[in-house]
Amino acid sequence: MAASTSSLLAAAASSSCTAISPRLPRGAPAAASVPSPSRHSCASLRASPARRHQSLFVASVAPTMQPPAESRVSTVVDVDLGDRSYPIYIGAGLLDEPDLLQRHVHGKRVLVVTNTTVAPLYLEKVTWALTHNNPNVSVESVILPDGEKYKDMDTLMKVFDKAIESRLDRRCTFVALGGGVIGDMCGYAAASFLRGVNFIQIPTTLMAQVDSSVGGKTGINHRLGKNLIGAFYQPQCVLIDTDTLNTLPDRELASGIAEVVKYGLIRDAPFFEWQEKNMPALLARYSSFNWKKNICLPKFKLNIFFFIFAVNLWFEMHICREPSALAYAIKRSCENKAEVVAQDEKESGLRATLNLGHTFGHAIETGTGYGAWLHGEAVAAGTVMAADMSHRLGWIDESIKKRVIDILEYAKLPITPPDTMTVEKFKSIMAVDKKVADGLLRLILLKGPLGSCVFTGEYDRKALDETLHAFSKN
Amino acid sequence: MAASTSSLLAAAASSSCTAISPRLPRGAPAAASVPSPSRHSCASLRASPARRHQSLFVASVAPTMQPPAESRVSTVVDVDLGDRSYPIYIGAGLLDEPDLLQRHVHGKRVLVVTNTTVAPLYLEKVTWALTHNNPNVSVESVILPDGEKYKDMDTLMKVFDKAIESRLDRRCTFVALGGGVIGDMCGYAAASFLRGVNFIQIPTTLMAQVDSSVGGKTGINHRLGKNLIGAFYQPQCVLIDTDTLNTLPDRELASGIAEVVKYGLIRDAPFFEWQEKNMPALLARYSSFNWKKNICLPKFKLNIFFFIFAVNLWFEMHICREPSALAYAIKRSCENKAEVVAQDEKESGLRATLNLGHTFGHAIETGTGYGAWLHGEAVAAGTVMAADMSHRLGWIDESIKKRVIDILEYAKLPITPPDTMTVEKFKSIMAVDKKVADGLLRLILLKGPLGSCVFTGEYDRKALDETLHAFSKN
Structure with a gap:
């Protein structure tokens, strides 16, 4: 029965076919909560009795x-x-x-x-x-x-x-x-x-x-x-x-979201704005509409797929603003990363920007003992520190810093390092960071409008000191 | 005094300038004991008072x-x-x-x-x-x-x-x-x-x-x-x-000679023939004429450089058939290796031929405990085993196998594995060799005239068994 329900759902999917848009152009206006499909993105999936876990709304096909x-x-x-x-x-x-x-x-x-x-x-x-x-x-x-x-x-x-x-x-x-x-x-x-x-x-x-x-x-x-x-x-x-x-686990999910936020901040403002609108859906992990999890009790199998479909639609319209939010976030993140890696595989420059918040974050991970904090948790606190330092340098508006804090806080991610991280501990660990070159610590900092950053060793050391003192004990 | 002697010797070198030939063409007749310089290979070196260890006969410059x-x-x-x-x-x-x-x-x-x-x-x-x-x-x-x-x-x-x-x-x-x-x-x-x-x-x-x-x-x-x-x-x-x-140490020198011999066997017959003629000079390590070592006692410094020069010339003509034998062997080996590596950096095929004797040799090194035998010693015994197997397969004449044994024996290298290497030990260690592909052990074997080899998994297993039994206990 489950199989037949699944195949019926799949058949419905093949006709709805509205899910994931292709890459948003960098200069496009802020994305709508449900990205529009392009003329390339819609291809039907045929139902198969062998399918399990068929997703209803993920049906677009990239060219x-x-x-x-x-x-x-x-x-x-x-x-x-x-x-x-x-x-x-x-x-x-x-x-x-x-x-x-x-x-x-x-x-x-x-x-x-x-x-x-x-x-x-x-x-x-x-x-x-x-x-x-x-x-x-x-x-x-x-x-x-x-x-x-x-x-x-x-x-x-x-x-x-x-x-x-x-x-x-x-x-x-x-x-x-x-x-x-x-x-x-x-x-x-x-x-x-x-x-x-x-x-x-x-x-x-x-x-x-x-x-x-x-x-x-x-x-x-x-x-x-x-x-x-x-x-x-x-x-x-x-x-x-x-x-x-x-x-x-929820904590692991939030950890991943720290990296999703990063892509928006360093190079993709529309993606960041989309995240601000869709964070509830991301945290509710609507990777696709999971009817088993959200509608049915595990052993209470409904044979009335129309009911499921109706509830699904209602969910999409009223509760979940982007039913395939997580799938879209994964796709958009991978596209951003693929573009950067294709231009700079060995991290001679551009690729280093993917490490926004990571220098502070790695120091937290090393300083607290590997595993105490998840990587994304450390990156989240590190990202707030990078935004703080960028603001102290006068490179970004306060509003951007606030939006960084707000989105990470909403995702239940830490926005400050743990108390055990002293200024000296930060400095000592950051001195062996891979981005040190000839003794100079280079950092990824936000600069300019939302979605812009720099990878540089040319910054006022005072701002780094101030940030370290603002976020940790002496 | 030593410096002035050295600079005079260097001045002599700049006018003699007869040392190293460029690469011998593959199809060239057997090299003379002193390879001829090409029109590109002679460029003078000027003397400098700061020089130490000046070599007299190494003076050619590649283009x-x-x-x-x-x-x-x-x-x-x-x-x-x-x-x-x-x-x-x-x-x-x-x-x-x-x-x-x-x-x-x-x-x-x-x-x-x-x-x-x-x-x-x-x-x-x-x-x-x-x-x-x-x-x-x-x-x-x-x-x-x-x-x-x-x-x-x-x-x-x-x-x-x-x-x-x-x-x-x-x-x-x-x-x-x-x-x-x-x-x-x-x-x-x-x-x-x-x-x-x-x-x-x-x-x-x-x-x-x-x-x-x-x-x-x-x-x-x-x-x-x-x-x-x-x-x-x-x-x-x-x-x-x-x-x-x-x-x-002499033992280390001989170990290196095993690899020099390899280049001749797998792809450079004239180089092998040159080695056969110049092995005494190689073993006497005439990388260049070392006047300090060969003429003077360490603390007995002669100020009569003409005497040294005369003895040197006599040495070249009568004792040392190729005064820069070792330097030439190094150059020719590096050229052979560079050519192979340039064609197949990641060892998809051709480069594997540089491992003649190494599958047996690595097994000896692993089986006897790393360090008991030097790498070249194990390779020498392995090369004889590979030649033996090639002969059993009918791929080379017995004369080639004999020449392989003779040259390695002359260099005081082992031509059989140690007694502790049993057939089973060989088989067990060779099974994890990097040249195994989909369970099939591929070997580098000599095939055809001197200077030719193949890298193949297509050989009669009986020949491998016979070689293992001929060289080791059951």
Whole structure:
């Protein structure tokens, strides 16, 4: 019965087809709460009895996409890096599509790298997707402890040990299944194992989906600083199944939103304004209308899909201003990141702007011990500090600083560092930041109207001192 | 007095100018024992009172070279890799030329990575070369324990610790000063520190000068196999000061010769034939005529340079058939390697041929415990095994196999693996070799006339079994 309901819903989707707009032009007026579809963006999805978790409103197809005919892929964002280019697939239920994953697997051996939290939820599904109708492929897995504090060399060695003990060879593929920590570690392991093997990113947190899985930054922490050891190494593809967000704790969701906010602030004012209007929908994780979660009690299955459809419409019009808010935020974030990475893969300049708030944030993470604060929480406080410093320098209006604080506060993210972070602690940790060059700390600061920033070492040191003293103890 | 003698000798060199030929064409007849200079290869070197260790016979200049006007650089071999191209400087006394090294240093901070054997010999000289007339540059150093058994993650972490504790930033330069182990570890550390910083190779062993410092293969060992963790990462330049060979133990010299022999076997028959004629000179390490070592007792300084010059000439004509034999062998080896690397940087095919004898050799190194045998010793025995297998397959004449054994035996290199290597041990370790693809072990085997080889997984397994049984116990 569930299947037939699902297929009916899918059929409804194929005719409504209103969901995700393509990229908003930078100079466009503030986005409406529901972005309009372009003439390219609407393609019908056909119903299939085999589908599960079918999303009702995610139905647009970007012109570059070449998913299977019956694909749930709603969007493909291409990361354009010459012979290292790759697609980011975004959609609900993508892990139910073996073809999508299998086309990017090289060789007959796969190592899935995941953690103790994600493995019970998705390892079986991913293994099925890798091997379904594909008997030649064998899958190994290594399950690491969960948390930023395990993003170190000892844990990385467990990946190498497993790969070598399993006698994987150069034609194998590593699959990162998890959040940013797993993606970074698996990516660095793939970059280093036999001097480089293929790998695929399957991010399961919002943080990883909007930021860390895209762009090829991989690595581990050192006790003295974050991400100090690593490599630029691009995956074969990034596969974002938005259904995985259904199992994400609220705190992790908010952490990811800190990075979404970042894209608006540094380069995409319309996106920031859209976020201001749609933050309730983002926090309510309307990645697509999840009828199972929102309408039905798990064991109370309604066979009257018209009722569901009507409630759905009502929801869209009255409660959820953008039913696919989260999916849109992911897509828009990936597009922003892909554009930046394509222009500056190795972070010689432009790409550094993606680190707004990160210098302060990394100091918080290192200073409080990895894992005490989530990455996005530290970035949120760091972003407020960067906005404060930008305002002290006279580079932005107070209204922008206020909007930064308001949106992060609304998302229940911290807007000040923890009490344990002293001025000296900040200075000492920031001195080993990767953006230090010839002894000079360069920062990403907001400058000009909303959506503009600079990456510079030319700023008044007094403003940095004042910000540090305003946000932390001596 | 020594200086004046040296400058007179140098003046003599500028007029004799007969040393190194450019690359021999592949199809050329067997090289004469003293390769002829080309019309491009002769350029005079002017004497300078500041010079030490002036080499008498190394005076040719390749057309691509742009050393300082008074440079001791005898040859520059360019590794052509697009925006990752770099020069290999070869000559005697290059560490006495600060300009040469300093032009490849980026930023103001340098980390020299070396070991307990090399540091007392050359660290001070290299530090001087980096800082002479260059007060803005500061040099840190990390001295690692010496030996293949320390080429592991724990030792690598010492490099990261030092770099991070010294607050080095992205604009720093790592300098590898030592043999292959130091080069591989420093290179991998440079590839990974802050996701990649500049580095320079100063190889001080023949093995590193003719092979491991060129081509960007970096990495560390895993307890289950050699070089299983690493990166392809190219240096800014390779600086080969042939004077450093004066302090190299004989066993280490012979180890390097195993790789020199390899180039002849896989792709350069004239070079192999030249080696057969000049092996005595190579083993006597006539990199250039070392008058200090060969004519004078250390404290018995002759002021009669004519006498030295006469003895020198006599030596060249009667004893040492190729006075710059070692320098020529280094140059020709680097040229061969540079050509291969330029065509196949990431070892998709052709580059693998540089691993003739290495699959068997790595198994010996891993099986006997890293460091028991030197790399070149293991490669020598492995090369004989590869030649034996090639002969069993009917791919080469017995005469070639015999010549392989003869030349390696003459160089006092082992031609059989140690007794502890059983057939099972070989098979078990070779199963995790990097050249295994989809479970199939691919090998580099000689095939056809001298100087020809193949990289293939298509061979009769019986021949491999027979070779293993012929060379090791059950």
